[in-house]
Amino acid sequence: MSANVYLPPILLPIMELGIIGKPNVGKSTFFSASTLVDAEIAAYPFTTIEANRGVAYVRKPCPHTEFGIPCNPRNSLCDSGTRLIPVEMLDVAGLVPDAYTGKGLGNRFLDDLSRASSLIHVIDASGATDSEGNIVPPGTRDPVLDIEFMEREIALWIKGIIEKGFHKIARQAQLEGMKIERALEGRLTGLGIKEAEIHRAMQRLDLAEDALKWSEEDIEQLARAVREESKKIIIAANKADAASDENLDRLLSMKDRTVIPTCAECELALRKADRGGLIKYSIGSSSFEILHPERLSEAQKNALHRIQEFMDRFGGTGVQKAIETAVFDILGLIAVYPVEDENRLTDKSGRVLPDAYLVPRGTNARDLAYIVHTDLGDNFIRAIDARTKRVIGHDHELKDGDVITIVARA
Ligand SMILES: Nc1nc2c(ncn2[C@@H]2O[C@H](COP(=O)(O)OP(=O)(O)OP(=O)(O)O)[C@@H](O)[C@H]2O)c(=O)[nH]1
Numbered sequence: 001m002s003a004n005v006y007l008p009p010i011l012l013p014i015m016e017l018g019i020i021g022k023p024n025v026g027k028s029t030f031f032s033a034s035t036l037v038d039a040e041i042a043a044y045p046f047t048t049i050e051a052n053r054g055v056a057y058v059r060k061p062c063p064h065t066e067f068g069i070p071c072n073p074r075n076s077l078c079d080s081g082t083r084l085i086p087v088e089m090l091d092v093a094g095l096v097p098d099a100y101t102g103k104g105l106g107n108r109f110l111d112d113l114s115r116a117s118s119l120i121h122v123i124d125a126s127g128a129t130d131s132e133g134n135i136v137p138p139g140t141r142d143p144v145l146d147i148e149f150m151e152r153e154i155a156l157w158i159k160g161i162i163e164k165g166f167h168k169i170a171r172q173a174q175l176e177g178m179k180i181e182r183a184l185e186g187r188l189t190g191l192g193i194k195e196a197e198i199h200r201a202m203q204r205l206d207l208a209e210d211a212l213k214w215s216e217e218d219i220e221q222l223a224r225a226v227r228e229e230s231k232k233i234i235i236a237a238n239k240a241d242a243a244s245d246e247n248l249d250r251l252l253s254m255k256d257r258t259v260i261p262t263c264a265e266c267e268l269a270l271r272k273a274d275r276g277g278l279i280k281y282s283i284g285s286s287s288f289e290i291l292h293p294e295r296l297s298e299a300q301k302n303a304l305h306r307i308q309e310f311m312d313r314f315g316g317t318g319v320q321k322a323i324e325t326a327v328f329d330i331l332g333l334i335a336v337y338p339v340e341d342e343n344r345l346t347d348k349s350g351r352v353l354p355d356a357y358l359v360p361r362g363t364n365a366r367d368l369a370y371i372v373h374t375d376l377g378d379n380f381i382r383a384i385d386a387r388t389k390r391v392i393g394h395d396h397e398l399k400d401g402d403v404i405t406i407v408a409r410a
Pocket residue numbers: 021022023024025026027028029030040041042043044045046047048049093094095238239240241242262263264265266
């Protein structure tokens with residue numbers, strides 16, 4: 001391949017967040033709260049069997065306020081200067097111990113996960129559900145075990161795939177002079193796992209050069225590391241409204257884990273009340289305004305009061321924070337706004353700031369051209385930063401919030 005052949009970042013994944021967890025922890029509640037899709041919610045395990053899909057939004061300041069022109073978004077929304085950018089959410093069946101062997105709804109669950117770029121692991125921080133999601137007195141189940149169980153389960157699932165016929169694959173890779181990570185990518189591609197991720201995982205471990213010498217233990221460690229590299233997990237410590245301080249402190253002080261206390265039930269109640277015109281609540285905010293106190297029953301007033309207390313303590317319900325932490329901090333995505341006309345900030349049909357794209361940090365101007373359209377990438381000449389009106393080269397790394405015009409051969 002000659003040096004100037006440019007490989008576009010093929011298949012930029014549609015941002016998909018998978019919601020995972022054992023049964024009865026509030027996954028569907030979290031999902032409904034963030035997407036307003038009605039999903040079945042009930043206080044018993046395995047309520048969800050078929051995965052629910054919906055759209056949630058992450059927030060960024062909309063550039064229209066800075067430029068001082070009203071926008072007409074197409075692929076996103078603008079709510080009083082806040083750009084709401086869609087991400088796909090997937091709510092799956094609960095996972096029980098030994099799912100990797102096919103127990104419970106195991107395989108279906110694991111297949112549903114394959115496409116997710118990042119996972120939100122919903123746990124029951126109140127400890128009121130056992131390992132299979134049955135109700136137990138609050139504080140009975142240690143929620144830290146929920147975290148360890150999930151990590152182990154996914155690792156064992158990946159291990160099972162790597163192990164199947166491993167010696168044959170390793171020998172063949174050696175014969176063909178192929179890197180083992182490339183050979184394993186072939187195996188794991190169905191899970192959306194890439195060679196680079198396997199490579200990074202291998203580098204972290206002290207594995208023998210010769211893959212044929214790897215022990216079962218080595219493969220399990222590799223599976224764990226591959227999971228950590230390819231499917232990043234953020235933990236939503238749900239039912240935090242009913243959790244003891246001791247549980248929350250322990251969860252929040254866990255090393256190498258990102259834990260966000262959440263009350264999915266609170267978020268769902270607020271969004272429904274907002275939709276019903278009873279209150280004014282903007283997603284992710286730390287308070288709400290009651291619009292019609294006269295229409296609220298005493299019970300509703302008390303419930304809203306308790307929700308506000310929770311929000312005062314945690315700075316919100318945590319649901320939006322968990323989603324945004326996954327998208328912006330864990331996946332490291334930034335928002336950029338391609339426009340055709342750098343002066344009017346419009347597309348072909350005159351819409352101002354039509355689209356917001358979530359792209360990985362490190363994306364350059366030509367990558368963006370390819371993300372918008374392959375032809376635009378192939379015919380890329382230069383780009384223009386609409387803020388400064390300066391020309392930028394193909395390898396110029398984009399910043400969060402950039403508004404960019406791509407100039408291409410017609
Ligand atoms: N206290 C409290 N209860 C919650 C919260 N979120 C959900 N619940 C309750 O937990 C129970 C289970 O909720 P679901 O959303 O159906 O749980 P799930 O994880 O989807 O369950 P499966 O589909 O059976 O795996 C319901 O009774 C919810 O009302 C929360 O933040 N706090």
